[in-house]
Amino acid sequence: MAPIIRDFQAGDYEAVARLWEASDIRVDSREDVLFKLRRDADLFLVAEDRGRIVGAVLGAFDGRMGSINRLAVADSWRRSGLASRLIREVEDRLRARGARRVWAWIHDHNHASRTLFARRGYEEWPSVVTASKSLTEQPLAEAPEVSGGDLTAEAREEPSA
Ligand SMILES: CC(C)(COP(=O)(O)OP(=O)(O)OC[C@H]1O[C@@H](n2cnc3c(N)ncnc32)[C@H](O)[C@@H]1OP(=O)(O)O)[C@@H](O)C(=O)NCCC(=O)NCCS
Numbered sequence: 084m085a086p087i088i089r090d091f092q093a094g095d096y097e098a099v100a101r102l103w104e105a106s107d108i109r110v111d112s113r114e115d116v117l118f119k120l121r122r123d124a125d126l127f128l129v130a131e132d133r134g135r136i137v138g139a140v141l142g143a144f145d146g147r148m149g150s151i152n153r154l155a156v157a158d159s160w161r162r163s164g165l166a167s168r169l170i171r172e173v174e175d176r177l178r179a180r181g182a183r184r185v186w187a188w189i190h191d192h193n194h195a196s197r198t199l200f201a202r203r204g205y206e207e208w209p210s211v212v213t214a215s216k217s218l219t220e221q222p223l224a225e226a227p228e229v230s231g232g233d234l235t236a237e238a239r240e241e242p243s244a
Contacts, residue, residue: 086137086165088172091127093117098136099129106155111141119143126176130156130165138165142173149177149185154196170203188213 091099096113103110111119119127123143130138137157143150151173156165177185187205189196197207 084132085163085168086130086132086160088128088130088138088168090125091116091120091129091139093120095129095136099139102136102139102155102157103153105157108153108155111153126173128169128172130160130169132160138169140166140169140173142177144177144180144182147182149173149180149182151185151187154187166199167203170200 096116099116100110100113116127119141126142126144126149128140128142129136135157137160139153139155140151141153143152151170154166154169156169174185187196187200189200191197201207
């Protein structure tokens with residue numbers, strides 16, 4: 084039987100964290116997840132197969148646009164359409180809230196995910212560079228120079244907050 088898709092519940096945290104870890108996805112702390120649930124709780128979904136968490140996706144809505152993050156499917160369920168179902172469910176919920184567009188951030192080397200999102204109608208924006216800044220750390224004394232060169236491996240890592 085196909086896994087059911089339902090809202091994440093606090094008791095799912097350990098299983099979801101294990102799934103993210105096994106899927107090479109950054110694991111949000113329990114505190115971060117609980118904080119997130121204070122808003123958009125209905126956009127954090129899991130797929131459950133006979134009591135086992137086999138999929139997860141963290142959607143978000145900023146009041147204008149939606150985003151899809153932390154999508155993962157357990158090895159045993161890959162290529163069965165489960166990620167597509169999770170994406171479709173988040174999209175439906177975002178649409179119901181009035182979102183007009185949904186974004187996904189995908190590492191450029193993640194061909195499986197790029198193919199998945201392309202198949203679901205997502206358009207890539209190669210001319211757009213992602214920039215972010217931590218609001219929980221002290222500001223830098225001096226901003227680093229922006230150059231056309233390659234970033235260091237450290238700078239390429241996904242930011243932690
Ligand atoms: C990427 C991932 C979420 C896909 O989950 P999935 O449930 O297997 O995806 P689906 O079965 O819905 O795949 C739908 C389509 O996406 C494409 N696709 C999915 N996985 C693919 C792969 N490994 N290689 C090439 N295309 C792939 C295929 O076109 C597939 O259709 P098909 O099976 O009929 O050929 C899963 O492999 C995963 O959890 N990977 C590790 C974590 C990750 O990269 N998450 C995405 C972060 S942005």
